[in-house]
Structure formats: structure tokens, C-alpha cells
Amino acid sequence: MYFKARYETLKKTWDDHYFECLGKTSLSKAPADFKDAVYYSLQAGGKRLRPVICLEMSEIYGVEFEAAIKLATALECLHTYSLIHDDLPSMDNDDLRRGMPTSHKKFGEDVAILAGDALQSLSFELVASARGGDHLTEYFAYMVGCAGLIGGQYMDIKTTDDHASDYMEEMHRKKTGYLLALSMVLPFIYQKPDISYVEIEKWGINLGVLFQIVDDILDHTSSKEKLGKSTGKDMAQNKLTYVKIYGIEKSKIMAGLLSESLKNFSQFNTSPFFQNLPLYVLNRES
């Protein structure tokens, strides 16, 4: 009960502030219809998991509110750009995202590519404007670049039948885990630049792996209506998934065990939010 209410409060806080936050960036000076295309994907909704995590971490570690909103918005911009490009015809070729037509379906492929590009630079503009120092931006760039999120996307499109569990795990760690870890670590480094973030980063990456196992399960068991995106596509596109390698039952067991071990992370034994977050990720239906 506490967790759900807290999650909703954090989500509402971000929902109430991100628009104003973006109004102070260069997005306000974009060509008018281009701005619409960028906002279209940002406003499509979703769980807002990354901003929510970032805001909770910011409160725990004492990041001032304005900076926290900027970091949270940077994470959502980055996430949205990765979804727009991931949905493109030459990538996953998805027509539906968060229950709405994908960016390229709505605005054309060329605009979708540019909207994604703009959201990436916007995320860096926001991180820099939070004034956390160059090391923060450098870390952000590392986590979302060719050794991080984009490296994971590359592994995803280059999957072959020869690839197995190790490859898949590295791919999911990078593709999903690095950005969730970033949502944890960004406010942490911002406030505690001299303290090691390694354990928290590891926890965040594993939360991403859990997220991905559940994603793979939902792609098999849920419906388009519930998920707001196409289902059954992983199998159709012969993607490397937990379900493909381990089957549904074993994947569910793995997810349960991972969720349990994340819950017991000692660093969060005074944080009911982070103690309950793995269970939320495990039991989500969309």
C-alpha cells in the first residue's frame, strides 16, 4: 500500500513539473511542429519508472528539487529517444507504443529519427544544466553510449541463433539495466561525488535484468491491449529472450529469485520504496 501511493506521488510530482522544466531548455526554441513531434512521444505516458526512481533517490540523498527534476527529465528524454529509434522500421518495426501510434507512424521516419536525435541532445542539456559537474555528464554519456545502452541495442539487432545466455544477459544488462542503474546513480553521484556508487549501480543493473525477464514473459502471456504495444513479436523476430532460452516456467522462477535477492540489499534496509520496487517490477502487468 505504501509503495503504490509513494510511486504515484513521485510520478505525479514529475508529471506536474517536467513540462515547465522542458520550457526552460532549447526545446522551447525548436520549430513549432518539430516541438509537437518531440512532445508527442514524451507525453505518451508510460510508467515513468526512471524519473520516479531518480526522484526517490534524490530525496534520500538530498538532491535539491530543481536539479532532481532536471535529472529525472533527462532520463525520460533519453529513454524516449531510445524507444523512438528502437521502433523504427529498420529496427524493431513497431507501430504501437504506449497504446499510441509510434513516432514514425505518426510523423514519418525522417521526423522520428530527428526527434530521437533531439531528445538525446536535450537529455545532455538537462544533465549539464543541473550543474552536477563534468564527471556526472561523462558518466551519463558512458552509460547511454556504445559501451552501454546503444551497445546493448547493437547486440540486440545482431543476435543470431548461435548466441546464448551469456550474450543475452550482457545485452539486457546494457539495453535495459544501464539506464535503470543511471536513474539510481545519477542523483547519488550528484550529491556524493566522492563515495563509491558501485554497489548501487550493480543493484540498478540487476533491477533492469529483472525488468527484462518480466518483459520477455509478458510478451508471451499478455495482450496488446494491456501492454500498449505489440506482443508475440520477440518470437516472430527470433529475438533472444529468457523465455526462448529457459522457457516460461523457469523464467518466472528466475525472476522471483532475482526479485527476492534485490529486496534484501542491505543499503536499502531503511528504504521501503526500494525494498518494494523489485516486487513491483516483478508483478507489473504492463
Place this chain on the structure above:
Amino acid sequence: MYFKARYETLKKTWDDHYFECLGKTSLSKAPADFKDAVYYSLQAGGKRLRPVICLEMSEIYGVEFEAAIKLATALECLHTYSLIHDDLPSMDNDDLRRGMPTSHKKFGEDVAILAGDALQSLSFELVASARGGDHLTEYFAYMVGCAGLIGGQYMDIKTTDDHASDYMEEMHRKKTGYLLALSMVLPFIYQKPDISYVEIEKWGINLGVLFQIVDDILDHTSSKEKLGKSTGKDMAQNKLTYVKIYGIEKSKIMAGLLSESLKNFSQFNTSPFFQNLPLYVLNRES
């Protein structure tokens, strides 16, 4: 004579150091064949105009060498990403760039999109690693984002016959001018964060406009062999160009006048390099 030798010296300095510089970034940890795809576009050559300008500015204003190379490499990474995405089938659909197959022709559209994405985050990683402060990164993001370079690209793909000279000039200022201005201003802000960069930025943007007028002329008068890219495409794609609006002769006169006025910029009256740069841009054949 001085100018050509100086240009070649600066170009060689960058050529000799960018590989080592990139080796210290996250690119060294990218999946091996993805790294190859990223390097393919970076190594394809070209004038290296942006690194050259950045290195000369860095020397004039006293930026230490290692930081100067990082900034120069960030600019070339950003430029290369914009070319890769600009060449995509849904954008300009170009098969040839710098005399070689474009990224998507060589590696496929999906890899080309990701290579561009990775080069953008890499450019931010490099800027941040130069340790010029958050305001430097924020400025960089502004100039390449939706109110800058990407905004210009958007205006380009949305050109209609109703658009005229004002629209075209703004488009070229953003698409080409902002990145050349960035090459001037980045080392300047790095070293002189408290001094106004407005005049230098204006000069850089106008240099970009000059570059673009010449580009439009060359697209009509040069050959694929000389340019290393397809020619005559602007007309075929009904692009808004100086030649289309003003005709070849008037475009040549405008370029000559702009080059002359840039030469006389008082702030550069002790810099033979920047005094001669407009003439180089005016008379280039590729």
C-alpha cells in the same frame, strides 16, 4: 601559402591524435564490429574543417593540448553522426559520402542509425572529459539540438515551395553555421568563460552560411568524382538552395561579398589563419 601549410599542419595534428583520444573513451569498450562501423565513418576522411578550426582557436586562446584534441574530436564525432543520419534512406538517401559507400549502404540502416546515436553520445563524453564545466556542455547541447543543428535538419526535410529566402537562411545558419560557430566558440568558452563570445559566434555562423552557398554552387557545377558525393541531388529533391532562389551567378557574387566581409573581422586582424579561412571556404572544390 601560409594558410595552406597551416591548415595541413593542424589537420595532421588532429589526424595523428584522434585515434588515441578515442581509445580513452567508451568507444574502446563497444562490441568489436560496432566499433568498426563507428570508425568506418570517422576514418572516411574529409576536410576536417571543424577540428582544424577548433585546434587553431585553441592555440590562439591557450587551451591546453589534450583538452583541445578532445574538443576537436567531439566536433568531428558530432559532425559525422549528423552526416550518417542525414544520408539515411528516409532522409537524403545518399549512397556515397567522402567517396565511399555511406554507413547504411555498408552496414545496413539499423547499424547506421545506432552508429550515429553512439557518435552523438561520444561527442558529449568527449566534451565532458575535457573538463570545461557544465556551461560548456550545455552550450554544446544547445547548438547541436532542436534549436540548433537538428532544428536546421528538420527545417530542411520540411522545405516546401512556399518557403523562401528567410526560411532558407535560418535553415542554413542552423544546419551548417551552428556547428562551425561551435568549433570557434567551444575553445573560446573553455578558456575565457567570462568574456562574451557573441561576435565570434556570429562570425562562425556566417562562415557556415558561406560554406553552404558554396555547397549549393558545387552541387550544380562539380562532379561526383571531385566532391566524393552525389551531385545535382538538391535540384532533383527540390531542395531550397541559394542557386534555386538566386541563380548561380548571383549566388557566386553573394559568396564573394560574404567572404570579403568575414575577412575584415577586426577580432582576427592578428590571425592570418582566420583572415584567410573565408577565402579557403569560398574557393574550395570539394
